[in-house]
Amino acid sequence: ITNHLPTAELQALDAAHHMHPFTANAELAAKGARVIKSASGVWLTDSDGNRYLDAMAGLWCVNLGYGRHELAEVAAAQMRELPYYNTFFQTTHVPAIALAERLAELAPGDLNHVFFAAGGSEANDTNIRLVRTYWAAQGKPEKQVIISRKNAYHGSSMGSASLGGMTYMHEQGAMPIPGIVHIDQPHWWAEGGDMSPEEFGIARARQLAEKIDEIGEDKVAAFIAEPIQGAGGVIVPPDSYWPEVKRILAERDILFIADEVICGFGRTGNWFGSQTLDLQPDIMTIAKGLSSGYQPIGGSIVSDRVAEGLSRTEFNHGYTYSGHPVASAVALENLRILDEEGIVERVGTDTAPYLAERWATLAEHPLVGEARICGMMGSLALTPDKAARAPFAKVGEAGMAVREACFANGLVMRAVGDRMIISPPLIISRDEIDLLIARATMALDDGQAELSRRGML
């Protein structure tokens, strides 16, 4: 088939042969999948020529924006020279070396060693085995348990989905895998009740100490957390949360894994979310913005202490595509442009502050209970009753209505339950931010009208 088939024929073939992630395929087949044909900057074009401002940067990943042909040039050149080789069996290649060195340079503190994967799920699976192997190598093989949070998202493999706190994924069977436990999330809007955000942040952080003490510090290997939960609905924790978590971690000898798959590479206004929130992880999970989604690549950036502690042990783990030469070369070029064009810098000093200002105005909309944002990842809580911070009776219906209204208004936003999410390409301009806000406002108005029609407001 080619790009020029009519949309309906493309949709029929898609329905006949293509199984979509997180989808009831019959429902989608009846509706027809939107065929995205091309993209440039922050703009998507579908197979009918409709254009959308992509406020989701694909899936939180196209930090550099679409259409940067330098990455295509680099990919082609690398494919011609060395399209594939592995880094098993005492071999390596320049793209993997160069990318590992560059990441060590960019990452804060002594995060100087990189284990590569093809994406974030594989990287978090690596982390489970890496921390357990590390402690065994320290003579503490019983330090195996990993603590995570409810409503966290760490991927969709058996291990990473177990680290995640999405029960609708665990219900598929045998998850969480043994040795993974979850504490509550710092989600004040939905779970704070009458507590102030300040008190709530401390209380939720304290659950980490309680859980470690319940299990026994000598059995706990690590705590894993997204600096800002992404797929859980861009849950920006109260300011009191992370300082208290850090205090607890400092008192106990367990490793801290910061999952920067979304927060990394400029998303929060610095190179890493750990810098924005002043966190000092032992391991950082990376993917998405590492290559701006132009190639599938992920990994774990590991501290000197952990890498050194592992170095005398054969770590029996690895993937065919660990450090893939083309993916590594493209990631390196992506990082070069993010750096040399001052994109991360401009997000931190100019466009993210501007976006925050504009995003906050959406909280004035009748449908919006709170508007939160950190750097260029933001969320709106839709509610039928702001003062009560009330959920809708049928969770998700409002989110879907506003999401559809966004598409009708030429905008892509993500709905997580009844929270609307943005994570635009970092190259978004002030004018495009104004357009994003204008279209989001129209979508909220249309969504509100639709929900009223359904008697939900």
Ligand SMILES: Cc1ncc(COP(=O)(O)O)c(CNc2cccc(C(=O)O)c2)c1O
């Ligand atoms: C924090 C975090 N960690 C790990 C992963 C897994 O990465 P891979 O997908 O490359 O294996 C993610 C991925 N995040 C993700 C992936 C797919 C959909 C959505 C959504 O918000 O609908 C979010 C993520 O957000």
